Amino acid sequence: MYKIITFQDVVRIPPSKFNEDLRKATKEVLEELYEGQMIEGAGLIISVLDVEVSEIGKIIPGDGGSYHRAIFNALVFRPLLHEVVEGEVVTVEDFGLFVRLGPLEGLIHRSQIYDDRFSYDRSQGAMIGQETHFVVRKGDIVRARIVAVSSMASSIRGFRVSLTMRQPFLGKLEWIKKELERIYKKKEKR
Numbered sequence: 787m788y789k790i791i792t793f794q795d796v797v798r799i800p801p802s803k804f805n806e807d808l809r810k811a812t813k814e815v816l817e818e819l820y821e822g823q824m825i826e827g828a829g830l831i832i833s834v835l836d837v838e839v840s841e842i843g844k845i846i847p848g849d850g851g852s853y854h855r856a857i858f859n860a861l862v863f864r865p866l867l868h869e870v871v872e873g874e875v876v877t878v879e880d881f882g883l884f885v886r887l888g889p890l891e892g893l894i895h896r897s898q899i900y901d902d903r904f905s906y907d908r909s910q911g912a913m914i915g916q917e918t919h920f921v922v923r924k925g926d927i928v929r930a931r932i933v934a935v936s937s938m939a940s941s942i943r944g945f946r947v948s949l950t951m952r953q954p955f956l957g958k959l960e961w962i963k964k965e966l967e968r969i970y971k972k973k974e975k976r
Contacts, residue, residue, distance in 0.1 A: 791828050791862050801850040812839040812856050829864025863889050865935050865947050875926045880906040892947035927959050
């Protein structure tokens, strides 16, 4: 889920930025510090948006920079447990699928692809269901539910999102469409 969150911080403006507009310099420093970082309780900072900075700063002896209080809004991505998401399959491996969820990738283990046994076909670069013969390849769009979210570090690389497609109306979008058509045909026969 994407949100805009307001943060406060004291920002060090280096002497090399003293000739720039204070708001612009502060935004550049905040972008360098925050974008791509995981903030506990908030999520992954995608972009620093607007900045309000105090014109009155402090100088610490022995440090050439000035320190200013700043309030800024940031666009944040935070995957929520049980949230249904759609994404593109970016990698197919023998153990599962990696799906792009905006700025992050989630993993769908092969046991969580569908109510079928899926095996990896290296020659096709795809997962293939043994009974259904459903095929998932790189570039396919899938709908999945988030079943686990963990953060092992303060950056995007330490962020893990686990997904499942083993529930009704989840999976490759073509599969969902076929399932809906089957349900509608069943209702029409009644």
